[in-house]
Amino acid sequence: MYAASSREALARARSVLESAVDSADSGATTGDELLAVSRLLEGNRALVSALSEAAVPPAERGEVARTILAGKVGEPTRDVVAAVAGGEWSTSADLVSGVHDLGVEALLRSAAAAGNGDAVEDELFRLGRIVTSDPELEQALSDRARSTADRAELLRSLIAGKVNPVTEKLAVDAVERARQAPGDALAALADSAAAIDGRRVAHVRAAAALSDEQQAKLASDLEADLGSPVTLHVDVDPALLGGVVVRVGDEQIDGSVAGRFAAVRRGLR
Numbered sequence: 378m379y380a381a382s383s384r385e386a387l388a389r390a391r392s393v394l395e396s397a398v399d400s401a402d403s404g405a406t407t408g409d410e411l412l413a414v415s416r417l418l419e420g421n422r423a424l425v426s427a428l429s430e431a432a433v434p435p436a437e438r439g440e441v442a443r444t445i446l447a448g449k450v451g452e453p454t455r456d457v458v459a460a461v462a463g464g465e466w467s468t469s470a471d472l473v474s475g476v477h478d479l480g481v482e483a484l485l486r487s488a489a490a491a492g493n494g495d496a497v498e499d500e501l502f503r504l505g506r507i508v509t510s511d512p513e514l515e516q517a518l519s520d521r522a523r524s525t526a527d528r529a530e531l532l533r534s535l536i537a538g539k540v541n542p543v544t545e546k547l548a549v550d551a552v553e554r555a556r557q558a559p560g561d562a563l564a565a566l567a568d569s570a571a572a573i574d575g576r577r578v579a580h581v582r583a584a585a586a587l588s589d590e591q592q593a594k595l596a597s598d599l600e601a602d603l604g605s606p607v608t609l610h611v612d613v614d615p616a617l618l619g620g621v622v623v624r625v626g627d628e629q630i631d632g633s634v635a636g637r638f639a640a641v642r643r644g645l646r
Contacts, residue, residue, distance in 0.1 A: 383471040386464025387478070393460040394479050394486075397453035404487030405543070410454040411480030412550055414446070418473045425469045428462040435463035457483075477554070481547060481566070485573045488543040495608075498570035500544040502610050504536065505563030518552050518559040529553050567610065576606040580624045584617040599625065 379387060398404045418425050427441055439459035446455050457479055466472040488497040508515050518528055529549050536545055551562035571578045579599050581587070587595070592609055599607045603625065614622075623630045 408484030415477035509560030
């Protein structure tokens, strides 16, 4: 999570990204370049210090970024990194994370611009569920005893040619960075993909698989209540006994049989 000043810096840099990226192709190129820049920064403390030195005026830090990247990346990427360098970040680590997160956003925007936003979101969600349901696979993808390249190649061997290129890039990047458990990182990316498309994600646990009609009815009811488009991420959990549990952001609606039993037990205490 970003502190307040870092959130403001990220928002300003995001506005530059939104202006600089005007097509699926430019979004994909800028996203790839921003992820490459974030990897460069992670391995170069001196460069990070140069871009985050509070004693240097923001405009000068931005020019430092432009000079360093001249001839190495496209102009949109230089604009975004200059905006990042000109921001007031709470920590230098936040600055590096900001470059990375903007790279992820650029790739998701490229997928949305190409009409593939829904597909990428669904692939990320399903891939996250597959990884989470296979403890051996999740352990292999997060094992720090294995090299980053080895973990990334393992994932590529499973998904290459089977998913959208944006899905593959983001999934491999999540495994390489290893900031979260792979399944959690993929689920968070799926949520981000929905947000780029202006949709909120409803995480649904159901005692049994929901029919297409049931999912459509639930989505319609949630959209009417929330006032925004909703996408459902559904998992089956027989322990609920019946009904569903729905979580949207920090709000949870427990309509399960197990939940009602628990409420009754609490009332009898």
